[in-house]
Amino acid sequence: MSTTTPVNAIEREQEIVHNLTKIQHTVDHLKGSNTARLVAVSKYMPAEDIEYATKTGQTHFGENYVQELTEKSQKLPKSIDWHFIGHLQSNKCKAVAGIPNLFIVETIDSAKKADTLNKACIAVERKDKLKVYVQVNTSGEEAKSGVEPADALDVCKHIKENCPALELYGLMTIGMKDRDATNNPDFEKIVELRQDIKSKLNLDVFEASFGMSGDYEEALKDGSNNVRVGTAIFGARRIKQ
Ligand SMILES: *Cc1c(COP(=O)(O)O)cnc(C)c1O
Numbered sequence: 001m002s003t004t005t006p007v008n009a010i011e012r013e014q015e016i017v018h019n020l021t022k023i024q025h026t027v028d029h030l031k032g033s034n035t036a037r038l039v040a041v042s043k044y045m046p047a048e049d050i051e052y053a054t055k056t057g058q059t060h061f062g063e064n065y066v067q068e069l070t071e072k073s074q075k076l077p078k079s080i081d082w083h084f085i086g087h088l089q090s091n092k093c094k095a096v097a098g099i100p101n102l103f104i105v106e107t108i109d110s111a112k113k114a115d116t117l118n119k120a121c122i123a124v125e126r127k128d129k130l131k132v133y134v135q136v137n138t139s140g141e142e143a144k145s146g147v148e149p150a151d152a153l154d155v156c157k158h159i160k161e162n163c164p165a166l167e168l169y170g171l172m173t174i175g176m177k178d179r180d181a182t183n184n185p186d187f188e189k190i191v192e193l194r195q196d197i198k199s200k201l202n203l204d205v206f207e208a209s210f211g212m213s214g215d216y217e218e219a220l221k222d223g224s225n226n227v228r229v230g231t232a233i234f235g236a237r238r239i240k241q
């Protein structure tokens with residue numbers, strides 16, 4: 001019997017495995033004694049690309065759109081740990097909460113949204129608490145989602161005290177594009193907030209998710225616990241975000 005795998009698919013697999021293996025090594029090297037995970041951001045990429053990526057042992061994948069995440073999660077192995085990293089609309093909370101192997105929602109942007117997701121988890125009878133990060137708009141750009149840095153503590157406190165179906169797990173920021181990577185003010189802000197809120201709310205685990213393709217190395221040096229890398233693994237997306 002002849003092999004039927006097209007040459008294109010073989011090349012694509014090699015490309016993804018090559019990129020991802022290199023980045024995994026860099027992450028392992030730079031994280032030092034910190035616990036930091038690499039999230040492979042697979043938005044707009046076909047399910048096959050994710051399957052290739054899993055061959056390196058990669059389990060954490062990030063998606064921005066509920067519909068796309070739902071379809072991929074049904075099609076792909078349940079051993080994948082999904083991260084929802086897109087803007088979360090209230091009317092999509094139930095669909096998100098219903099994905100059994102969803103590891104975390106990284107984009108809680110208000111106390112109200114947390115309440116809606118909390119209710120959704122209860123409504124779908126989710127087995128375990130759903131981990132959440134509060135997204136912070138560290139750069140103050142109007143187009144960016146997230147709570148103001150000054151409000152982050154209150155929103156975290158609200159989740160801890162009023163959302164029993166959620167597990168407050170940290171903060172997330174996107175930050176301004178094309179910042180000078182060293183002394184990045186978005187990174188400094190999120191690290192400062194992580195420390196402050198962790199101690200004020202007396203939390204054992206409280207992470208900070210920051211760093212993308214262009215600056216994940218710097219982010220890890222600055223103490224990121226969760227870097228979200230898309231382009232550097234899968235190449236340019238056809239549809240621009
Ligand atoms: C798309 C996206 C990423 C990945 O960005 P790259 O520059 O392709 O690495 C990370 N985080 C969020 C929230 C995203 O939407």
